[in-house]
Amino acid sequence: MNEKPTKEQILGIIAKYGKAKEQLLAILLDIQEVSGSNCVTEEWAQLVAKELDLPLSKVFDVLTFYAMFSIKPRGKYVIEICNSAPCYVSKSEEVAKIFQDILGIKMGETTPDGLFTLLYTSCIGACDQGPVAKIGDKVYGFLNKEKITGIINEYREVVSCQK
Amino acid sequence: MSKIVKLISANCGKIRPDSVEDYLNFGGYAALKKAFNMEPMQIIEEVKKAKLLGRGGAAYPAGSKWEQLYEIEESPKYIVCNADEGEPGTFKDKLLMEQDPLRVIEGMTIAGYVFNSHDGYIYIRGEYRDLQKVFQAAIDNAKKEGFLGENILNTGFSYNIHIMTGAGAYVCGENSALLNSIEGKAGRPRIKPPHLAEVGLFLKPTLVNNVESFANIPTIVTEGGEKYLSYGTADSGGTKLICLSGHIKNRGVFEVPFGVTLRDIIYDPELGGGMAEGKKLKFFHLGGQSGPCSSPEQLDTVYCCRAMRNAGLSVGSGAVVVLDESVCIIDYLKKVTEFFIHESCGKCVPCREGNKQLYLILDKLSKGEATENDLALMKRLSRVMAKSSFCGLGQAASTALDSCLKHFSSEFEAHLNKQCPAGVCFTKKESGE
Ligand SMILES: Cc1cc2nc3c(=O)[nH]c(=O)nc-3n(C[C@H](O)[C@H](O)[C@H](O)COP(=O)(O)O)c2cc1C
Ligand code: SF4
Numbered sequence A: 001m002n003e004k005p006t007k008e009q010i011l012g013i014i015a016k017y018g019k020a021k022e023q024l025l026a027i028l029l030d031i032q033e034v035s036g037s038n039c040v041t042e043e044w045a046q047l048v049a050k051e052l053d054l055p056l057s058k059v060f061d062v063l064t065f066y067a068m069f070s071i072k073p074r075g076k077y078v079i080e081i082c083n084s085a086p087c088y089v090s091k092s093e094e095v096a097k098i099f100q101d102i103l104g105i106k107m108g109e110t111t112p113d114g115l116f117t118l119l120y121t122s123c124i125g126a127c128d129q130g131p132v133a134k135i136g137d138k139v140y141g142f143l144n145k146e147k148i149t150g151i152i153n154e155y156r157e158v159v160s161c162q163k
Numbered sequence B: 001m002s003k004i005v006k007l008i009s010a011n012c013g014k015i016r017p018d019s020v021e022d023y024l025n026f027g028g029y030a031a032l033k034k035a036f037n038m039e040p041m042q043i044i045e046e047v048k049k050a051k052l053l054g055r056g057g058a059a060y061p062a063g064s065k066w067e068q069l070y071e072i073e074e075s076p077k078y079i080v081c082n083a084d085e086g087e088p089g090t091f092k093d094k095l096l097m098e099q100d101p102l103r104v105i106e107g108m109t110i111a112g113y114v115f116n117s118h119d120g121y122i123y124i125r126g127e128y129r130d131l132q133k134v135f136q137a138a139i140d141n142a143k144k145e146g147f148l149g150e151n152i153l154n155t156g157f158s159y160n161i162h163i164m165t166g167a168g169a170y171v172c173g174e175n176s177a178l179l180n181s182i183e184g185k186a187g188r189p190r191i192k193p194p195h196l197a198e199v200g201l202f203l204k205p206t207l208v209n210n211v212e213s214f215a216n217i218p219t220i221v222t223e224g225g226e227k228y229l230s231y232g233t234a235d236s237g238g239t240k241l242i243c244l245s246g247h248i249k250n251r252g253v254f255e256v257p258f259g260v261t262l263r264d265i266i267y268d269p270e271l272g273g274g275m276a277e278g279k280k281l282k283f284f285h286l287g288g289q290s291g292p293c294s295s296p297e298q299l300d301t302v303y304c305c306r307a308m309r310n311a312g313l314s315v316g317s318g319a320v321v322v323l324d325e326s327v328c329i330i331d332y333l334k335k336v337t338e339f340f341i342h343e344s345c346g347k348c349v350p351c352r353e354g355n356k357q358l359y360l361i362l363d364k365l366s367k368g369e370a371t372e373n374d375l376a377l378m379k380r381l382s383r384v385m386a387k388s389s390f391c392g393l394g395q396a397a398s399t400a401l402d403s404c405l406k407h408f409s410s411e412f413e414a415h416l417n418k419q420c421p422a423g424v425c426f427t428k429k430e431s432g433e
């Protein structure tokens, strides 16, 4: 259902960064973004390793070190709820509960239709708007039940329009 | 003394962030032009006179750092701007990069000129990917107008700035881990010495400063070090961007001169404006998760690096998280410790295992299962972690705990007796770990 990128697309991303080893993080983030499943598969990790002339283990070292990467498929939209102390005291756990109730999944899980994954994240630098969540690069602040319902509906609509 | 002084946030919200024209209209690039007519060492002297203390958390004197790098002869040298901003409760570098990126660029360019460096790197955390685009646009426009790139303003000096992205790792804010990450590796800290001024990025001499530190450089160059110093206190020059969050009325970023009091910060109507929901102030957490917590008795402490240190507090990143009486100290510390467990890079035992053990004891406290022995163990563990962790993350992970043990020992005692003064523990079911 979620489109997989072509090999050419991946090579294009690597070329955009001039095949530079120090751009590994940027390359992997871009690949993850177009992956359709919010992860970097072994297939693409191998391709990156080959193109940048790095051992595969180095690529996996990076993929498993940084929190933004996943090597396992996730939902099309990863919802990350900030759970660091400033948001926690602004009731981030209530926000997490609302998301879980609406989506019918627990934290760490993905909805059966493959649309949403729910995760906690460390501070995303929007503590003045807490409680906050991030979906892709977009940050949603001052969350409450009404807003969360709106956000979920918005993403569902985008998807049904794409069909 | 006025409680708000706008030196480095003056343009924020007033100019188009990527517009060189707007920036020039607001006095931008006057400092770079002036700098080109100064000797590098003269500029360093001004930074020293300004008593600019690093704004990334450690408050290290920028002038001394610059002088040390200047004395090293090897080249090339690299300029690195730390925009990892991972300390929970901190969002001031974001403001500068989002609303006045050219000021940061100008500061980095002056540094480039001082060290005859041709490449500057700004490492922006992955969570700020949107902002990376704004910053790139500002770089591109500066280049078009001749303020970056080859032969800047016909001086013969060439300098470029490269944006590097993070991908979610708090430890990468530690300066040596930052350099590893810029090199495209996992961001585990390096052993020091050698210092980064000697062996830094790509093993070359390197300057690492925080976004806000660089943003201050143009002001110091235009106004002079002495004038800059006079905005603050005798030991902490200038102003500080503070980030207010938690149970405070006015959340957000504010620029204050060093020398205001903590009371001003929290209660002044132009700053924090007091508590959000009319509840009582219980404590506030300063400088990020790795900083100490402060009790209301310390409200009259002067906000400057020395006075804060003397009071056992710290300016740190500028985070001020305000907590009201509904918060339980133990429950709060569990959250803090959870953060460090998650962010520990796992390289050394005291941090990797220590934080987990601290959490277990805090958890026991919150369930009324802890004993005096546990408390003693916790204190010892905290000492061991502070003394033997490999990098600043583990060394500072128990700072908040230590400060709470000092100011709120009765609350720890109460939990030993299965009582939670805030009514948080023993009543709610754990919502899963
Ligand atoms: C675990 C850890 C995280 C840090 N995170 C940051 C950060 O996000 N931003 C920052 O500027 N400095 C951070 N620092 C401090 C840097 O190591 C370094 O001192 C700073 O970037 C130097 O710049 P300054 O002197 O201008 O403050 C961190 C330090 C540690 C130990
Ligand atoms: S203290 Fe040790 S385990 Fe913790 S982040 Fe630093 S190097 Fe890694």
Ligand code: FES
Pocket: A082, A083, A084, A085, A086, A087, A088, A122, A123, A124, A125, A126, A127, A128, A130, A132, B088, B089, B090
């Ligand atoms: S603590 Fe949630 S955004 Fe900073």
